Amino acid sequence: MEKVLRELPNMALEKQSENRKFFSKLKKRPPKNLDYLMQDLHEEEFERTDCLECANCCKTTGPLFTNADIERISKFFRMKPSKFIAMYLRTDEDNDHVLQELPCTFLGPDNYCSIYEVRPKACREFPHTDRKKFQQISHLTLKNVAICPAAYNIVEEMKRKLKF
Numbered sequence: 001m002e003k004v005l006r007e008l009p010n011m012a013l014e015k016q017s018e019n020r021k022f023f024s025k026l027k028k029r030p031p032k033n034l035d036y037l038m039q040d041l042h043e044e045e046f047e048r049t050d051c052l053e054c055a056n057c058c059k060t061t062g063p064l065f066t067n068a069d070i071e072r073i074s075k076f077f078r079m080k081p082s083k084f085i086a087m088y089l090r091t092d093e094d095n096d097h098v099l100q101e102l103p104c105t106f107l108g109p110d111n112y113c114s115i116y117e118v119r120p121k122a123c124r125e126f127p128h129t130d131r132k133k134f135q136q137i138s139h140l141t142l143k144n145v146a147i148c149p150a151a152y153n154i155v156e157e158m159k160r161k162l163k164f
């Protein structure tokens, strides 16, 4: 996995132009069965890819924390939301709450998340490859293929299956 993660940014860069064209066509003509296709591709990929061997999303890109996330996680720590914010979060240029540090403070050396049951919604949903209307988040996916080996493989498989 280490070798894959080392090479992933370059691999994604090489595919960038091809991926841009693909997503532009996908946006214009999304197939009727796209939601089902993405569900299948996502499930097949995550049967092969073990996130515990990777954790690259937790190491390199933090989630944003919604108010509901902050409420839930601070309750888990039996802490006031304001204290949780002061200890772990900062406000970014879009005014969102994000982690003060990367890799994520809650990531253990064994790649387990210490707040897994109450982790932010963005962590639960990453890399968003099983979401409905996948064509609407192409800008995000173009970035995620350089971070997430599973997203990279899913997009490659999409291109093989959907020959525009």
Ligand code: SF4
Pocket (backbone or CB within 6 Å): 057, 058, 062, 063, 104, 105, 106, 107, 108, 112, 113, 114, 115, 116, 119, 120, 123
């Ligand atoms: S909260 Fe957990 S799942 Fe989310 S980035 Fe941190 S370690 Fe990863």
Ligand code: SF4
Pocket (backbone or CB within 6 Å): 049, 050, 051, 052, 054, 055, 056, 057, 058, 126, 127, 147, 148, 149, 150, 151
């Ligand atoms: S979601 Fe992607 S980047 Fe995150 S741990 Fe799993 S394979 Fe790695």
